[in-house]
Amino acid sequence: MRQMARLRRGAMTAALVTAAMTGALLTGCTGAGGAGGGATEDGRGRTQEPTPSQDATTSHGSVLAAKIDNVPAARPQTGLDAADVVYAEQVEGGLSRLMAVYASKFPKVIGPVRSARESDLELLRQFDEPTLAFSGAQHKLLPLIDKAPLHAEPPEQASAAYYRGTDKPSPHNLYLRPDRLMGSAPGSAALTTGFHFGAAPAGGSRETSRTVRFPAARFTFTWSESRRRWLVAMDGTPTVTTDGKTVAPATVVVQHVTVRSSQFHDVLGNNTPYTQTVGSGTAEVLRDGRVFHVKWARPSATSGTEFTTSDGAPMNFAAGQVWVVLAKA
Numbered sequence: 001m002r003q004m005a006r007l008r009r010g011a012m013t014a015a016l017v018t019a020a021m022t023g024a025l026l027t028g029c030t031g032a033g034g035a036g037g038g039a040t041e042d043g044r045g046r047t048q049e050p051t052p053s054q055d056a057t058t059s060h061g062s063v064l065a066a067k068i069d070n071v072p073a074a075r076p077q078t079g080l081d082a083a084d085v086v087y088a089e090q091v092e093g094g095l096s097r098l099m100a101v102y103a104s105k106f107p108k109v110i111g112p113v114r115s116a117r118e119s120d121l122e123l124l125r126q127f128d129e130p131t132l133a134f135s136g137a138q139h140k141l142l143p144l145i146d147k148a149p150l151h152a153e154p155p156e157q158a159s160a161a162y163y164r165g166t167d168k169p170s171p172h173n174l175y176l177r178p179d180r181l182m183g184s185a186p187g188s189a190a191l192t193t194g195f196h197f198g199a200a201p202a203g204g205s206r207e208t209s210r211t212v213r214f215p216a217a218r219f220t221f222t223w224s225e226s227r228r229r230w231l232v233a234m235d236g237t238p239t240v241t242t243d244g245k246t247v248a249p250a251t252v253v254v255q256h257v258t259v260r261s262s263q264f265h266d267v268l269g270n271n272t273p274y275t276q277t278v279g280s281g282t283a284e285v286l287r288d289g290r291v292f293h294v295k296w297a298r299p300s301a302t303s304g305t306e307f308t309t310s311d312g313a314p315m316n317f318a319a320g321q322v323w324v325v326l327a328k329a
Helices: 002-022 118-124 142-147 178-182
Strands: 064-068 085-090 096-102 131-133 151-153 162-164 174-176 209-214 217-224 229-234 251-265 271-276 279-287 290-298 306-308 322-328
Touching (some): 064 118, 064 178, 118 251, 118 271, 131 178, 209 251, 209 322
Parallel strands (some): 064 131, 131 151, 251 322
Antiparallel strands (some): 064 096, 162 174, 209 217, 217 229, 251 279, 279 290, 290 306
16 A cells, blocks of 8 residues: 555656646745645635545544645634644745644644645654645655655645635635544654653743744744743734634744755745754753753654753653744754
8 A cells, every 4th residue: 555655646746747847836835736625615614515535534643744834924824723743944035834743633624734845854754654734845846755754645636635715815725624634633642753741840940932033034932821821923923823712832942953055946046944853952942931941852863852951851841732943053
């Protein structure tokens, strides 16, 4: 079955590359990808259901990682509050994009879904053949995605799992129904991130707000004592989902990493940054209204990331959603 899937994805990749050369595929890394399965929805539950296809019912037993659009025109997002882990990465022009990882539960809808980057392949190696939901990629990157140890599921391959909404203009309106793509969620045991959860270590400093800046984007996390959570704001606007839920992780990690140029560019000629998540460095962990200065280490792509305090002990995260902002060192 795995060999058949590879052959199927290989054929799809060849078709996509050919389409790109003729202009049918969305050009560059900022392209929107293919259309969904014909249904429309505004992200608030009003749908017209298409007929499911065989492609949309596969279950892989690993995490679902979805690339989430994060420009102002894409907000508010849908299903972001249900992710176990949200990674924030820098993309072309200094903007940001999110990788939302789901294991414990699936929301009804996730989106808007956008295109993949080369960095995603390294980041996702820590999971056992994860499913990657994305809406296309720079055409030279497609062969690398096909060779990666993951299940690539763009709309062209699982059309019944995707649809175009009516709440936002294209390309910011592609949504995913995760249960049509994978069935049920695999469970928290699939989160092989290396994260440790438990009581906070001694020490740390009082911290009620932290802002992380990219060249053309910023994230602010403000501690809510009443909710015991960090309230997220992006580019100065509070982050809420389409159904009005505040996005509020229990733990925020500002991980300082190498961000270098890659071999890829977008349609405007902007270089695509490569965010390197294998290696070691420093980080700040925000939990319980405090900041802890820690070290991080990921010795290989197949390893999770270990965060340790100054005495070498594992840095425990608070139970709940984790945001990891991959900031340039």
